[in-house]
Structures are given as C-alpha cells and as structure tokens.
Amino acid sequence: MSTLIHPTTINPVEPFLRSDRMPHIWCPGCGIGTTVNCFAQALIESKIDLKSLALVSGIGCTGRVAGYVKLDSFHTTHGRAIPFATGMKLANPHLNVVVYSGDGDLSAIGGNHLIHAARRNIDLKVICVNNLIYAMTGGQTAPTTPGHAITSTSPYGTFEPAFNLPHLVEAAGAVYVARWTTYHVRQLARSIGEAFHKKGFSFIEVISPCPTLYQRRNKLGDGLDTMKYYKEKSKTKHGAPTAEVGLTMQGEIIVGKFVDRDRPDYSSLLKAQMHESLGDRYVDYDDEQGYACGDGGCAEDSCH
Ligand SMILES: Cc1ncc(C[n+]2csc(CCOP(=O)(O)OP(=O)(O)O)c2C)c(N)n1
Ligand code: SF4
Numbered sequence: 181m182s183t184l185i186h187p188t189t190i191n192p193v194e195p196f197l198r199s200d201r202m203p204h205i206w207c208p209g210c211g212i213g214t215t216v217n218c219f220a221q222a223l224i225e226s227k228i229d230l231k232s233l234a235l236v237s238g239i240g241c242t243g244r245v246a247g248y249v250k251l252d253s254f255h256t257t258h259g260r261a262i263p264f265a266t267g268m269k270l271a272n273p274h275l276n277v278v279v280y281s282g283d284g285d286l287s288a289i290g291g292n293h294l295i296h297a298a299r300r301n302i303d304l305k306v307i308c309v310n311n312l313i314y315a316m317t318g319g320q321t322a323p324t325t326p327g328h329a330i331t332s333t334s335p336y337g338t339f340e341p342a343f344n345l346p347h348l349v350e351a352a353g354a355v356y357v358a359r360w361t362t363y364h365v366r367q368l369a370r371s372i373g374e375a376f377h378k379k380g381f382s383f384i385e386v387i388s389p390c391p392t393l394y395q396r397r398n399k400l401g402d403g404l405d406t407m408k409y410y411k412e413k414s415k416t417k418h419g420a421p422t423a424e425v426g427l428t429m430q431g432e433i434i435v436g437k438f439v440d441r442d443r444p445d446y447s448s449l450l451k452a453q454m455h456e457s458l459g460d461r462y463v464d465y466d467d468e469q470g471y472a473c474g475d476g477g478c479a480e481d482s483c484h
C-alpha cells in the first residue's frame with residue numbers, strides 16, 4: 181500500500197521562497213540551499229516583520245539567493261552588496277537589512293566595503309557563505325582559499341596566506357561575529373535570529389561545500405563526505421579569540437559565537453554629531469520623512 185502525502189501539506193519554508201523560480205541552479209550537495217533553509221527557519225522563529233526586511237546579494241552562486249527568497253530582495257553587482265545595503269539602511273533606518281553573499285564577493289572585490297562597514301558599525305546583518313573559492317566562475321583561488329588547495333588558478337596548490345574572516349571583521353569593528361558550517365543548521369538559524377535583534381554590524385560566516393569545484397578538485401569526496409568532515413572536525417568554542425580560528429585544509433574548524441559586544445552604530449553617531457553641531461536646527465531625517473506606518477517605515481499611505 182502506498183503512503184500518500186496529504187495534498188495540503190507544505191514545507192514550512194515554502195512561504196519564504198519564490199517557488200515559481202524552481203528548480204534552482206545549485207548543484208547536488210551544494211551547501212547554499214541549506215543556508216537558505218536556516219535563514220527561513222530564523223525568519224519563522226524570530227517572528228520578524230517581513231515587510232521591514234530587505235535582502236541584498238552580490239554576484240556568485242550565493243548571490244542567487246536574492247532571486248529565490250520571497251522578500252524585497254536585490255541582486256546587485258559583484259562586490260557591491262554592502263554599499264547598496266548601506267544606502268538602503270541610511271535612506272530608511274527602519275529597515276532590517278540583510279546582506280547575503282559569497283566569500284569572494286564580500287572579501288575580495290568587496291573587501292574594502294566589508295571592512296569600512298564594520299568600522300562604521302553600519303546596522304547590517306551579513307551572512308557570508310564561505311565555500312573557499314570563487315565558485316560561479318569556475319573555482320578560482322579566493323582570499324579565503326586555504327594553503328595547498330588545488331583550484332583552477334592554482335593547479336599546483338594555493339600558497340597565498342588566506343583571510344581569517346572572523347578575525348578581519350572583529351578587528352575592523354563588527355559587534356557580532358559567529359561562524360558555523362552547513363552541518364550546524366540549528367546553531368546557524370539561532371545566530372541569524374540573534375543578528376536580527378542586534379544593532380550594528382553583524383557578520384555570520386557559514387562554511388559550506390562546493391562539491392562540484394572545490395571538493396572534487398581536491399579529491400575530498402561529495403557533499404555527504406564534507407558533512408562528515410564538518411561533523412568530525414568542528415569544535416564549538418563560544419568566545420574563542422578570533423586570531424585563533426583561522427582555517428586550514430581539512431583541519432579543525434572552530435565554530436561558535438566569537439564576538440557579541442555593543443558600540444554606537446553609524447546612524448546614532450551621525451545623529452549625535454548633528455545635534456551637537458546644529459542643535460535645534462537639526463531635524464532627524466526619519467522624523468522629517470514622517471515614517472510612521474510601521475510597515476518598513478514607508479512614508480507613503482498607498483503602500484498597503
Ligand atoms: C565586476 C565583476 N568582476 C568579476 C565578475 C565575475 N564573477 C562573478 S561571480 C565571481 C566570484 C563569486 O565568488 P563568491 O562570491 O565566493 O561566490 P560563490 O559563487 O562562491 O558562491 C566573479 C569573480 C563579475 N561578475 N563582475
Ligand atoms: S558550483 Fe559549487 S557553489 Fe556553485 S552551485 Fe555548484 S556546488 Fe554550489
């Protein structure tokens with residue numbers, strides 16, 4: 181006797197996805213879809229107002245996330261997700277702005293934007309899917325590629341020192357820094373939920389497999405083999421000094437919440453400076469615009 185799935189049963193994350201865009205482009209065993217599932221879980225659990233949420237991606241396999249989520253989402257140019265998101269946040273401070281992009285997009289071509297957004301403490305939630313290469317363009321060496329890894333541009337092994345992203349963004353000023361792998365689905369969803377409620381520059385790195393280009397070229401097996409590696413070699417160390425969480429090829433992966441601290445964000449500093457300099461002559465931009473409806477702070481009556 182066959183078991184029938186009740187026709188009204190829907191996947192709980194389906195309301196957050198543009199089903200008409202399926203099937204997606206991601207390869208079997210790719211970790212990016214897993215991160216999207218965690219993101220959707222975080223949306224459900226944190227009960228965040230979706231009308232005040234915007235998601236911005238750059239270009240890359242990870243950048244495609246912007247096209248699949250049923251949110252106000254923006255697929256911008258390569259390396260420019262953070263400046264685009266910064267503009268949105270400054271134009272409408274009531275928005276919860278998420279940047280969702282790849283390690284290459286955020287730390288190579290977009291690396292300068294990353295460190296300056298952290299320094300300024302712009303109130304953005306950055307989810308960086310780190311598959312250790314530029315996947316979309318054929319698996320070239322990225323600033324995150326660990327030593328000795330074979331890539332399309334390092335056929336004899338990578339020798340450049342790699343960025344330790346949690347250390348980089350902590351040093352630049354991020355107030356929330358965490359790292360998980362795609363094996364740590366509950367922890368990742370919880371971290372994303374925490375970042376939604378954190379004021380300031382939050383950065384979550386997700387170590388994720390690219391079986392098609394990174395794992396295959398390095399003879400590391402498929403997506404499932406990578407899950408086993410993440411399970412066996414990950415060690416949770418909340419509060420670990422970020423200088424000590426650098427990655428090596430197939431070595432230990434330190435995961436956890438490394439940084440959770442408070443300092444004034446960019447908009448608060450801007451307002452304080454303007455009040456100090458201009459006194460009563462300064463009118464807050466959002467007061468002036470009459471943001472009041474609560475649905476994303478929109479000034480237009482016709483928005484709902
Ligand atoms: C200005 C510009 N330079 C280069 C590219 C080519 N390009 C597209 S995606 C990409 C790298 C993507 O790597 P990553 O951000 O790590 O994303 P992944 O595909 O690994 O998820 C590059 C170099 C581009 N689209 N635009
Ligand atoms: S090329 Fe790699 S990162 Fe891109 S979809 Fe395929 S497995 Fe994922």
Ligand SMILES: [Mg+2]
Nearest residue numbers: 282283313315
């Ligand atoms: Mg990448």
